Amino acid sequence: MIRFEDVSQRYGEVQAVRGVTFGVPSGVLCVLLGESGSGKSTLLRMVNRLIEPSGGRVLLQGQDVAGIDPQILRRGIGYVIQSVGLFPHRSVAENVATVPRLLGWDAARIAARVDKLLAMVGLEPGEYRARRPATLSGGQAQRVGLARALAADPPVLLMDEPFSALDPATRRGLQAELRRIHANMGKTILLVTHDVEEALALADRIAVMEAGRLVAEGPPLAVLGWETPASVRRMLGAETLAFHRLSALRAEDFALPGFAPGAPLLAAGGTMRDALLLMLTHGTDRAALAGEAARHLPLSAILAAP
Amino acid sequence: MKKAALWLALGAVAFLAALWAAPQAEGLWSALFPEVSRPAYVQESWFVLLGSHLALSLGAALLAAMLGIPAGIAATRSSGRALRPVVDAAFTLAQSVPPVAVIALALPLLGFGAAPTLLALVLYGALPLLRATVTGIESVPAQITEAARGLGLSPWQRLTRVELPLARPVLLAGLRVAVTLSVATTAVGAVAGARCLGTPIIIGLTNANPSYVLQGALFTAWLALLLDRALSLLAGPQSSP
Known part of the structure; x- marks a missing residue:
């Protein structure tokens, strides 16, 4: 749906984006993750031609966006920014x-x-x-x-740090809302954030940017895996990476059948991280899973998680 | 709002009544200026003077707006950025030359009458409007113009649907300054023989008749204040969000 081909952007002496190539398949929510100044916003804004690449090209449904009238192009792409920018009048x-x-x-x-x-x-x-x-x-x-961006039912949605200015509770609420909307409408979404937790909460795929380069790209688990380059691990926070990995795993995928008498109950849809926290809180080595069949998750399953 | 409009209407009626009464108030003027033999200005109707004064000053304000507002819009376009210092300098120069000097300089070219006065007033009034337009448009938050761009508004739509409506309070304030300035300054046109409320001032000055000077000055200032109030009333409701 969206494809970056060897895209570069240079502002005078500064190389903001260096030879980035990757694609966002149709219907996927892809998070562009990186620190400020990593070039992620620049990359996003090339899709609707708010910025023109100085090298390479951006394809939308196989068509080079440089050949599409910018106004027509933008009316066909939803665009959400951190400062919202509602018209006050x-x-x-x-x-x-x-x-x-x-x-x-x-x-x-x-x-x-x-x-x-x-x-x-x-x-x-x-x-x-x-x-x-x-x-x-x-x-x-x-x-x-968000409603304004979706008004004309565009197949693609670009979101530039959409929830970063909101307080944590509101942010989580809107993240859940976005996930639900994405599941219902099947839009292709490219979302920029510097927040690893947000990336994990939302992403089907994660693309990590550092100093203008794409340093990792793929499903969250692959990007956060042990084989991830050291630079990416450092950026994501090596000490918390393990927790982030656990956040990307659903507890029910690792559960064992059978009752766990006296174990605390993990809410439906809980992640491995939630399960670990639950065990820490209750001082137990297993958690029971909500659901019809009796299932439980032992601590060893968390330790053995890939 | 209603009350302010009522007061304004009362003020206008009082002003017109004073214009009508002035030629008849021989007693009042001679009490103020006992040494003047004919203290009431009766050469021309005050209403004729008022009419040509308004035509001259409002016409000049309109022309200044037609010059200053488009120039301000051009100076805020991304393609017009380079022009910005030039435009600013030209308009500042135009305002820094006193209207009297412009009239004097223009007399040999345009002759006596309304034309040199109009020129001076337009040059004088265009700068506040240029400044107001630029300030107003630049006060529109960047994220709003960014959103407008990202949503696919064309440059013209961004200008007419977002920038100008949001710049409106500042623009109207600038218009108010320009009109008030123009009305107050028009009196200078009497030097070049333009008929206006300044005419009695010039006649009074040349004939050592301070009574004429007082009446001309009084009515010029009164008119400028009335229009300022009227325009602030017009601009008022929109300036609050």
């Missing part, structure tokens, strides 16, 4: 309707679409439609930003 509904209006949809279709999207991002349309952006909290504003 427009109501929530008008903000969400921006792209459909540019595309010339009729009023009835726009109104129906706006209500549907507000409901989808968890904002009651009747209550929020007429509100001004200034009256929204940070989390609500970013929900509107």
Whole structure:
């Protein structure tokens, strides 16, 4: 769906992106992970031509974006930024309707679409439609930003640190919301973040950037595996990498059949990390799994996890 | 808001009543200036003077807006950045030359009357509008223009749907300054023979009649204040979010 081919970007003396090649398959949520200044945002903004690469090319559905009119291109790509950038002189509904209006949809279709999207991002349309952006909290504003990006049903969504400015609880809520929306709508999403936890919570694939180079790319487990280059391990935090790996593993994939009398109960969908924390908290060496069949997870399974 | 409009209307009525009463108030003027033999200005109707004063100053403000606002927009486009210092310098120069000097310099070319006055007023008023346009557009937060770009608004749509609406309070404030300045400065046009509320001032100065000077100055200032209030009333509701 999105393909970077030997893409470079140079600002005067500074080489922001150096020969990056990789692809994001259709329907995949790919997280571009890296520290600030690693070139991840620059790479993202090349997809909708907010930045033109100084070398290489970016393909969208097999077509070089350099050959597509930037306005047409951008109206077909959802775009969400950290600062949200809602238009303060427009109501929530008008903000969400921006792209459909540019595309010339009729009023009835726009109104129906706006209500549907507000409901989808968890904002009651009747209550929020007429509100001004200034009256929204940070989390609500970013929900509107997400609805605005999805308004014309673009197949691709670009998100530049969308949740970084929000407090942790709001951030987790919106991450869960995004996962749900992604599962339901099957968009191809490229999301930039510097937060490893966020990458693990969201990603189907992770691409790690460092000093303009792509240093690792693949499914989260492969990127966080023991064979990961030392530089990537250092960047992700070697001492916490093991925990991050455990976060990427679902406990039920490692569970053994049978009861574990007296063991604490792990909530459905819990990760290996959750299980380990549960055992630490309760001072036990096993956890019981929620579900119909009796299953439990011993500590040895965590230690033996690949 | 309603109350302010009412006060403004009352002020305008009082102003017009004073214009009507001035030629008749011989007693008042002679009490103020006992040494002047004919203290009431009766050569021309004050309403004729008011009409041509307004035509001249508002026309000049309109022309200044047609010059300053597009120049300000051009200076804030990415393609116009290079032009910015040149535009700024030209407009600053235009404002730093006093209107009287512009009139004097323009007299040989444009002759007596309204034309040199109009030129001076336009040059004088264009800078505040240029500045206001640039300030207003630059006050639009970068993330909002970035979002507009990312959503696929064309440069023209970004200007008309995002930048100008958000720059509006600052722009209107600049317009208010320009109009008030223009109305107050138009009186200078009387030097070049442009008919306006400044005419009695010039006649009074040349004929040693301080009563005429006072009346001309009074009505010029009164008009400028009234228009300033009217424009602030117009700009007021939009400036609050």
